Amino acid sequence: MPGDWSFLDSMWRWASFTTDASWTQAAGRVAIERLQADRLSRLIGWTRRHSRFYARHWGGVARRAPRLTDLPHVHKAELMASFDDWVTDAAVTREGVEEFTGDLARIGKPFLGRYAIFSSSGTTGVPGLIVHDGDALAVYDALGATRMGALAPAWNWNEPLSGHRYALIAATEGHFAGVVGWERLRALHPWFEANARVFPVTAPIREICAALDRFKPTVVASYATVLRALAHEKDAGRLALEPSVLWYGGEWLAPMARGHIERAFGCRVAGDYGASEFLNIAFECEHGALHVNDDWVVLEPVDENYAPVPPDTPSASVLLTNLANRVQPLVRYELGDSVTRVSRPCGCGRPFPVIRVDGRRDEILRLHDESGREVPVLPMALCTAVEEGTGQHRFQVVQTGPRSLRVRLEPASRSREAPARLKETLAGFLARQGLTRISLRVETGEIAAHPVSGKFRQVWREKPRHAA
Numbered sequence: 218m219p220g221d222w223s224f225l226d227s228m229w230r231w232a233s234f235t236t237d238a239s240w241t242q243a244a245g246r247v248a249i250e251r252l253q254a255d256r257l258s259r260l261i262g263w264t265r266r267h268s269r270f271y272a273r274h275w276g277g278v279a280r281r282a283p284r285l286t287d288l289p290h291v292h293k294a295e296l297m298a299s300f301d302d303w304v305t306d307a308a309v310t311r312e313g314v315e316e317f318t319g320d321l322a323r324i325g326k327p328f329l330g331r332y333a334i335f336s337s338s339g340t341t342g343v344p345g346l347i348v349h350d351g352d353a354l355a356v357y358d359a360l361g362a363t364r365m366g367a368l369a370p371a372w373n374w375n376e377p378l379s380g381h382r383y384a385l386i387a388a389t390e391g392h393f394a395g396v397v398g399w400e401r402l403r404a405l406h407p408w409f410e411a412n413a414r415v416f417p418v419t420a421p422i423r424e425i426c427a428a429l430d431r432f433k434p435t436v437v438a439s440y441a442t443v444l445r446a447l448a449h450e451k452d453a454g455r456l457a458l459e460p461s462v463l464w465y466g467g468e469w470l471a472p473m474a475r476g477h478i479e480r481a482f483g484c485r486v487a488g489d490y491g492a493s494e495f496l497n498i499a500f501e502c503e504h505g506a507l508h509v510n511d512d513w514v515v516l517e518p519v520d521e522n523y524a525p526v527p528p529d530t531p532s533a534s535v536l537l538t539n540l541a542n543r544v545q546p547l548v549r550y551e552l553g554d555s556v557t558r559v560s561r562p563c564g565c566g567r568p569f570p571v572i573r574v575d576g577r578r579d580e581i582l583r584l585h586d587e588s589g590r591e592v593p594v595l596p597m598a599l600c601t602a603v604e605e606g607t608g609q610h611r612f613q614v615v616q617t618g619p620r621s622l623r624v625r626l627e628p629a630s631r632s633r634e635a636p637a638r639l640k641e642t643l644a645g646f647l648a649r650q651g652l653t654r655i656s657l658r659v660e661t662g663e664i665a666a667h668p669v670s671g672k673f674r675q676v677w678r679e680k681p682r683h684a685a
């Protein structure tokens with residue numbers, strides 16, 4: 218059917234990449250590294266031949282067998298500015314993609330009958346439009362089906378006999394990866410279509426709860442903060458939902474918050490790490506470690522000067538190379554997250570390296586100490602300190618200036634001392650980072666979605682308004 222996905226084509230690719238992904242996992246570390254090197258050299262060759270942008274960008278680099286680190290990194294802004302030269306299919310134009318994503322009725326439908334488009338919101342200041350081809354989509358599906366360790370019993374979305382019902386609570390007012398991915402699977406698999414539903418995250422939490430209790434899903438996927446809000450409703454007796462697995466992605470989940478959610482629902486919380494640029498970068502195993510699918514994606518944690526950081530050190534940013542997607546190559550693309558390579562092997566024995574993700578870089582606060590020196594503050598550290606010091610889970614921290622934070626606390630506990638206690642805890646935590654006399658404004662009120670991404674973020678920086 219024109220304007221729809223080809224079921225046979227998708228299943229054929231899916232089957233072939235699923236076999237490949239299972240084989241790779243069994244083959245071990247040496248085989249994975251050989252496979253990665255081979256895919257990388259073919260990607261670099263293809264990209265230089267077919268992408269005018271990269272041909273120019275790599276002009277000064279020796280043509281024969283360059284190492285990945287010989288190639289200059291790229292930023293979203295420069296790629297988006299050269300969109301029509303970046304893509305390797307002349308039928309794909311920025312104008313055409315923008316027209317397509319301007320129509321919300323086309324969410325989950327194929328662009329030109331064969332591509333998926335994910336728009337990434339402008340949390341880094343530049344909205345991105347990422348085009349994925351059929352092979353890339355089949356690789357993401359295959360990785361989801363074979364590698365989701367802790368979720369394996371539940372994540373067989375193409376398995377009618379599992380008896381599962383799937384709910385995704387996500388931003389739906391745009392072609393975002395989460396909703397597009399689900400709507401695409403719904404369009405391809407009639408069984409999934411009947412047993413999976415997407416709920417807009419922008420609805421009031423009470424409405425979301427009522428809709429979930431009507432649908433009765435066994436698997437619920439959303440952002441970490443939404444799961445925390447649901448756990449809060451469950452504790453308060455306003456949600457009957459009894460899922461067998463909760464899945465989170467896109468945000469970091471603090472250990473205490475995870476414990477709270479698992480206790481509230483009496484079930485396992487599992488997650489993965491993905492982006493609009495590569496859907497399943499890493500998956501969580503049953504030990505709670507994030508393993509990178511590095512047979513299909515290369516991550517390079519780097520410091521402020523784009524030099525590699527040693528293991529067990531949080532990076533300032535991370536460069537991503539997508540080995541699966543040819544239509545819009547991403548080679549040493551700055552993703553922006555802080556990633557730590559963990560040197561200690563995971564007890565599960567999987568041959569994929571372990572990372573920790575400390576949140577999107579823009580969520581890392583950059584405060585100034587009294588001498589004007591910039592001090593980065595990791596959101597995970599800050600949230601853990603606040604949670605452990607106050608027992609509060611429902612709060613948001615916004616950096617409003619170089620030496621000022623605004624904290625919004627949901628008035629759930631009705632405790633009059635809560636704001637003062639939070640302020641004291643936060644001041645103590647900041648002092649330990651060398652940040653004294655930071656202005657802290659604590660207000661009470663409902664926590665709100667991020668004004669740009671529509672996601673519930675716990676920590677972010679307010680962008681200064683630039684003059685035109």
Ligand SMILES: [Zn+2]
Binds near residue numbers: 503504506563564566
């Ligand atoms: Zn593991």
